[in-house]
Amino acid sequence: YDTEEHTLRELRIFLRDMCKKLANNRLFFMFTKPVDTEEVPDYTTIIKKPMDLETMMMKVDFHKYECARDFLNDIELICQNALEYNPARTSADKQIRHRACSLRDYAYTLIKTEMDSDFEDKCQEIAKKR
Numbered sequence: 574y575d576t577e578e579h580t581l582r583e584l585r586i587f588l589r590d591m592c593k594k595l596a597n598n599r600l601f602f603m604f605t606k607p608v609d610t611e612e613v614p615d616y617t618t619i620i621k622k623p624m625d626l627e628t629m630m631m632k633v634d635f636h637k638y639e640c641a642r643d644f645l646n647d648i649e650l651i652c653q654n655a656l657e658y659n660p661a662r663t664s665a666d667k668q669i670r671h672r673a674c675s676l677r678d679y680a681y682t683l684i685k686t687e688m689d690s691d692f693e694d695k696c697q698e699i700a701k702k703r
């Protein structure tokens with residue numbers, strides 16, 4: 574009957590659907606898996622907290638997110654990492670920066686439009702007590 578666990582279970586179902594929608598959008602393919610540190614040996618010297626959508630899906634299953642804000646913080650990390658590692662005025666760097674901003678804006682909009690704000694408030698209250 575534990576309603577807190579029911580609430581967090583519903584949050585995980587919602588966040589898995591979010592991950593799926595973001596990872597299935599071909600525009601965001603470069604964010605779906607960790608940057609390959611063999612292909613890009615200097616990546617971890619520049620980016621201290623790598624993040625990607627596959628890792629986020631695993632974090633959902635490991636109960637690492639107690640509210641949508643925690644999930645959006647990792648989306649923000651994916652975006653900031655891409656902006657920091659790809660700063661050049663080349664078309665390739667400009668394109669991944671644009672994609673990173675699109676991922677961030679799309680994730681915020683999906684959550685704002687598809688998630689009940691009272692539900693998120695309830696999740697944040699649970700998170701505060703833990």
Ligand SMILES: COC(=O)[C@H](Cc1ccco1)c1ccncc1
Pocket residue numbers: 603604608612613654655658659665669
């Ligand atoms: C999040 O992905 C990245 O930051 C890598 C960095 C990268 C540079 C070279 C290989 O990979 C990336 C992937 C695809 N297109 C641009 C950059």
